[in-house]
Amino acid sequence: xxxxxxxxxxxxxxxxSNGVNVQALLDARTALIDAPEAAQFTWRATNEWAxxxxxxSTVQEFFGLGADQTHRTTFQxxxxxxxxxxxxxxxxxxxxxxxxxxxxxxxxxxxxxxxNREIQLNSVKATIEGDMDILGILGGDPEVRNGFxxxxxKYEIDADATQEEIEALVAQSQKxxxxxxxxxxxxxVTVTVN
Amino acid sequence: MIRIxxxxxxxGHAGLAVSKLLTDRHIEHVVLERGxxxxxxxxxxxxxxxxxxxxxxxxLPGFAYSGNDPDGFMTMPEVVGFIDAxxxxxxxxxxxxVAVRWLRRNGDRYEIAADGRRWDAASVVxxxxxxxxxxxxxxxxDLPPGIESVxxxxxxxxxxxxxxxxxxxxxxxxxxxxANELQRxxxxxxxxxxxxxxxxRLYRGRDIQWWMEQIGRLDERYDQVDDLVRARHVPSxxxxxxxxxxxxxxxxxxxxxxxxxxxxxxxQDGKAYFSGSLRNVCSLADLKMRRLLDEIDAWIDEQGLAGxxxxxxxxxxxxxxxxxxxxxxxxxxxxSVFWATGYRADYSWLDIDVxxxxxxxxxxxxxxxxxxxxxxxxxxxxRRRKSxxxxxxxxxxxxxxxxxxxxxxxxxxxxxxx
Numbered sequence: 001x002x003x004x005x006x007x008x009x010x011x012x013x014x015x016x017s018n019g020v021n022v023q024a025l026l027d028a029r030t031a032l033i034d035a036p037e038a039a040q041f042t043w044r045a046t047n048e049w050a051x052x053x054x055x056x057s058t059v060q061e062f063f064g065l066g067a068d069q070t071h072r073t074t075f076q077x078x079x080x081x082x083x084x085x086x087x088x089x090x091x092x093x094x095x096x097x098x099x100x101x102x103x104x105x106x107x108x109x110x111x112x113x114x115x116n117r118e119i120q121l122n123s124v125k126a127t128i129e130g131d132m133d134i135l136g137i138l139g140g141d142p143e144v145r146n147g148f149x150x151x152x153x154k155y156e157i158d159a160d161a162t163q164e165e166i167e168a169l170v171a172q173s174q175k176x177x178x179x180x181x182x183x184x185x186x187x188x189v190t191v192t193v194n
Numbered sequence: 195m196i197r198i199x200x201x202x203x204x205x206g207h208a209g210l211a212v213s214k215l216l217t218d219r220h221i222e223h224v225v226l227e228r229g230x231x232x233x234x235x236x237x238x239x240x241x242x243x244x245x246x247x248x249x250x251x252x253x254l255p256g257f258a259y260s261g262n263d264p265d266g267f268m269t270m271p272e273v274v275g276f277i278d279a280x281x282x283x284x285x286x287x288x289x290x291x292v293a294v295r296w297l298r299r300n301g302d303r304y305e306i307a308a309d310g311r312r313w314d315a316a317s318v319v320x321x322x323x324x325x326x327x328x329x330x331x332x333x334x335x336d337l338p339p340g341i342e343s344v345x346x347x348x349x350x351x352x353x354x355x356x357x358x359x360x361x362x363x364x365x366x367x368x369x370x371x372x373a374n375e376l377q378r379x380x381x382x383x384x385x386x387x388x389x390x391x392x393x394x395r396l397y398r399g400r401d402i403q404w405w406m407e408q409i410g411r412l413d414e415r416y417d418q419v420d421d422l423v424r425a426r427h428v429p430s431x432x433x434x435x436x437x438x439x440x441x442x443x444x445x446x447x448x449x450x451x452x453x454x455x456x457x458x459x460x461x462q463d464g465k466a467y468f469s470g471s472l473r474n475v476c477s478l479a480d481l482k483m484r485r486l487l488d489e490i491d492a493w494i495d496e497q498g499l500a501g502x503x504x505x506x507x508x509x510x511x512x513x514x515x516x517x518x519x520x521x522x523x524x525x526x527x528x529x530s531v532f533w534a535t536g537y538r539a540d541y542s543w544l545d546i547d548v549x550x551x552x553x554x555x556x557x558x559x560x561x562x563x564x565x566x567x568x569x570x571x572x573x574x575x576x577r578r579r580k581s582x583x584x585x586x587x588x589x590x591x592x593x594x595x596x597x598x599x600x601x602x603x604x605x606x607x608x609x610x611x612x
Contacts, residue, residue, distance in 0.1 A: 150517070167481055185469050
């Protein structure tokens with residue numbers, strides 16, 4: 001009986017489901033290679049000062065597939081600085097948003113790549129740390145940069161796969177990650193005032 | 195105007211392979227060559243270069259290496275000798291010193307102009323190589339004046355470069371080989387490493403190419419591979435052909451004193467900036483190599499060959515220092531930049547609308563469907579993973595000649611002898 005049960009579980013492997021519609025992504029890639037102008041996206045956010053170092057950001061619209069697009073709801077975020085910075089701590093510091101952006105991007109990538117490789121994920125957890133010498137932003141040492149001097153992301157992944165397959169998921173996710181690219185490569189930034 | 199069934203453009207190994215098969219089928223043709231037979235191998239390669247494939251693998255239809263060093267790797271003069279001997283052996287109808295100026299379509303025929311002469315052909319095979327021009331990234335234009343810029347096409351030997359540091363951009367076969375010899379010439383080399391393919395020269399006592407051939411990897415077809423665009427653009431593997439059959443990977447270069455940095459991502463205000471992705475591109479390559487070795491091991495077990503070959507090996511991960519440099523000052527640290535960023539084919543003489551928006555030829559395994567009777571041979575993964583190797587020309591040439599002969603029969607009423 002035990003033997004029979006074992007056989008059933010090994011021969012009838014349930015379909016892998018990580019909740020990512022990989023087929024839609026692959027179809028989109030095929031369609032966009034032939035219509036590259038539709039692949040041009042513009043992401044947007046608005047930001048408003050709320051007193052002190054506190055500001056509120058709103059994310060609602062973006063442009064893509066040749067048209068204006070709208071998120072299902074309007075998302076709002078508070079950003080501030082902690083009390084050790086003599087601030088009121090109404091929200092995460094902007095650099096923490098950057099860490100959130102990187103981790104969310106990589107995790108989404110892990111799920112998509114796993115789905116494409118037919119690997120069932122059971123749990124994915126990331127701890128992300130960014131080191132910073134704040135003498136940079138305080139203007140206390142001209143040799144010190146403002147931004148992170150190192151970022152570490154540690155994944156703990158439980159999946160129906162070997163350790164090497166899991167490592168390959170995480171590596172592939174970095175390779176295809178927009179935020180990983182934004183952080184690891186320079187980007188021209190233009191700030192204007194009306 | 196010379197009326198002829200087929201014109202082959204280019205007398206390199208691929209054009210000659212097609213010529214031999216056309217001759218076997220009694221299809222009259224001419225092979226037009228801008229320079230001499232094997233021109234690119236003669237003039238557009240550096241002095242120390244040897245083939246990446248061992249001599250036993252260097253073969254063309256009806257012709258193979260016959261020397262006494264099957265495990266060795268041909269130098270460029272030896273490659274030229276090999277291809278020259280092939281042209282003679284197969285009596286290829288080559289016209290040398292004939293640079294094609296343009297190729298046009300006239301109804302269902304092709305008109306070819308070269309050096310004051312014209313050919314009127316029912317079919318044309320483009321065998322002009324895939325490495326005619328260096329493929330430079332847009333940021334190459336930002337290089338400050340005063341810094342020498344060199345590519346694999348004009349580079350011959352280290353003393354051609356000024357003294358001082360060299361930035362080698364790209365860790366393909368070209369990049370690692372040139373980085374190695376420039377570092378040994380006494381110049382400090384900084385190697386900018388993007389995505390790359392790591393391979394050991396020998397595995398379990400045999401050449402890696404032997405394993406790739408045995409497990410069927412080199413025969414993988416263009417219409418069976420998952421992501422053809424990617425497969426066609428994978429950088430050449432980190433391999434070198436040397437008499438001692440040694441592996442030249444990033445760890446070997448680091449041991450020589452080469453400094454590894456990430457992919458070159460910008461040149462601005464006299465500084466070169468490198469991506470922070472070095473660790474990941476090295477992991478990707480290490481993992482990918484391991485998967486290949488696993489596959490080879492599994493094949494060996496399956497074939498019951500474990501007793502006849504060496505023990506399985508696993509190679510150390512690529513070492514990346516703790517904080518690889520993210521930028522360097524070009525003027526103080528670098529006197530020349532070597533662009534190992536790939537090559538591209540020159541289609542500027544092609545007066546037919548068959549290029550895609552990236553300037554690459556639209557073709558289905560070498561058959562240019564938008565222009566019946568036009569064929570291409572000798573590109574990366576044209577029809578198979580081995581397409582870009584010398585021995586890869588044979589199967590592609592067989593398939594394409596077969597297609598071409600049927601085309602001439604059906605659309606031009608020409609009977610070819612079987």
